[in-house]
Amino acid sequence: MSKRSLALRVGGAAGDGVSSTAESFAKISARSGLHTWTYSSYQSVIRGGHVWTQVRGGLDPLLSHGDDPDVVLCLNQQTMDVHQADVPEGGAIIYDVDSVKPDPTKIRKNVRLIGIALRKKAQTLSPNALMRNTVALGAAVQLFDMDFRHVESAFKDIWGDKKPEVAQQNLQAAKLGASAVVEMGGSLHLGLAYTNEAKYLMTGNEALCLGALAAGVKFLAQYPMTPASSILHWFASHGPKYGVVVKQVEDELSAMNMAVGAGFAGVRSMTATSGGGFSLMVEAIGQAGMTETPLVAVLVQRSGPSTGLPTKTEQGDLNLALGAGQGDWPRAILAPRHPEECFSLTAQAFNLAEIYQTPVIVISDLYLGEGFRTVEKLDFNVPIVRGMMAADGGTAKDFRRYQITESGVSPRALPGTKGFQFIGATDEHMENGELISDVLAGLPEFVEERRKMHEKRMRKLDGLRKDTPRPEIWGPKNADLTVILWGSTWGAAHEAILQVEEREGVKANTLEFPTIFPFHVEETLQLLRGVKQSLAVEGNYTGQFARLLRAETGYKPDHFYGRYDGEPFASRDIADKIVEVVA
């Protein structure tokens, strides 16, 4: 039987061109018609160290970046040392024969050693040998029998019309690598039938940006922080065309406060960061909750605590999102599982923020945010609902910005609207915005007023609960085990469940939560009734979601599998865990 998927792992030191080589290959894979999925393991360093990226392509939709790569492309000795044992039978290792040495005792049988004079060949085209990774890329494309016109088009994308000669040189370099492979026995003959119908390829962060744009975002303020920075970069280059004001500001305090100001003034407004930056934003996001100002806050998690592992993934900031800001204020927390949801949930977040006039947090992670995935064509025709505006039918005379209503939502007025002036205050206030805090607090009438105002705000959670996506079961009914998960863990868990069914005949399914908060208690209890045994899988030590589940429903998952070493979940490991638990 011929293979249905392939995987290439590119490794080297930072500065060797690992990510550009891998990104080019990901493009070539997507243009060959393969579903594509990448994972980059990199470090907090600009030059040196060890970085690698795995690109997996498949004829069928993928659920993870896969396990062992068919081909490892070594740009230095360390890559050989670290990865040579991972290549399975029938695979190959590409390396520079003049500077990298394989260790035959570590390499599995029937693995082809493709030692090419990468540097020397690159030097025939340009003296600085910059294109040695391109020579290697050409070799990989040849090993996988892919169509070389995709190499040409990928290079055209990178160097474009500005530097056609560079694109041409790189194509020549790639061809040198390909010829070397032909001389050394030709391709791996994996037998993948490429359709050569290009698929859309993007990162979770890019999909999130597109979702925000589709929803009509007009303001983004951000401070650079891995792994959220690519959101700032994408908007900085694309935002102006769509009238989006994009600002890199002095710190995350400013980013969140500017987003609040822009939301108050009436545009769809957002900020994005990772855990460290979000920690700085918590007072200001509470301010938005108190002043009933809409905004969307994106939290792309990385390994904590503190500076932690800046380039590694984790799901450890759920408690931070749930508890951000002093006091109680209504919030929604949405957790996309894949790029399509980065798009759709972000677009929905803007509607929820304006309908309920409160912040909505979209919580993602490095693995989802930075990894490339192929996606179906995104539908930009998303509904745009801007919520209750005082000027639509209301009169200035009767206008009370914080009017106590059954839904908790009050008529909103934007600065510039004649006659509807009011003060949005972070102190506790009355229906008209006047403060309760300084000379009225504690007077019996205002004890009551404060209680009513607080309840009004918190009632918005009822509406948010109704309007947010419900928890879902995926997989067979009457499963022996249910994997409980949220966010990017989705893919590896699905793949694991398919594996255990095929390998061991074990029937497992998942219970997953695109909405973290407000918690869908009734629906969850309903779904839990069919659960025989459960395993909570999440990327943190304490089981932050499992604890929330228990707090909201009283249900304690039977088993917990947490990962907090910086690496994403591998389907193999989840599968082993499922088998262990069921046995």
Place this chain on the structure above:
Amino acid sequence: MKMEFEMDTYKSEIKPTWCPGCGDFAVLRALQTAIHALQLEPWNILIVSGIGCSSNLPHFLSTYGFHAIHGRALPVAEGAKLANPDLNVIVTGGDGDGYGIGVGHFIHAMRRNFDITYVVMNNQIYGLTTGQASPTSEKGMKTKSTPIEGVIENPIDPISLALASGATYVARTFSGDVKTMAELVKGGIEHKGFALIDCLSPCVTYNKVNTYDFFRERVYDLAKEGHDPTDMKAAFAKAMEWPAVQRERIPLGLFYRNKDLPTYEDLEISLRKGSPVRQSLGVEDPDELMAEFL
């Protein structure tokens, strides 16, 4: 001349909660006088403040207002201004709010030269938290938080800081002279660019050193001494007089003004399409956008 908006139009129904004699009454009056003189439409003014006695000011006027968290009035105002540049955005607050907890934002807002007017009620003490040292408290001043030997830090000098940071309208006034204060605030609002008006606004309850009398004995008018506000070097020299060098003569008035520099809004690429708050939402060319990812 018949004016469309009476002075009272700008007043809200809420009475100030400041102590009798507080310098902030004068600042409120000066601000109200300035926006009245300019006949600004109340609904096109947004006054943003932080936290502190002085930050309650927006409640006492009939404009739009945002009473933000401590120290963050400027970034809130910057976000609002970028979302709707047609608004007249004024920021009010105290020395603790702007020169202490919010000093980072203060510097960055000035270097951007936003078209925002920042009115700081500087009383050199923390009033609302009942009398601790502030970033502008004089060296040696005894306060609740410095009861034994007094403040040992040097005070922040907002005027020098503003000049160094790129503010294009820099003035200092005193609550003992509402008329001049109103003129300088009016000048700040009219100015296209970042205007800082540092108002020496005595706290009659917690600051027994920097009183009305203290200032009356020491202040002098820069204009009367022939200071040229277009000369940045001269402005720095005047700024350095107090509190850095001595405390006997305190210059008041317009230190510096530069009318020739573009504002942040002028330079912001996305504002060339007009006010973002008035733009249509969504994407008209999704296929073109998606093609980038193919």
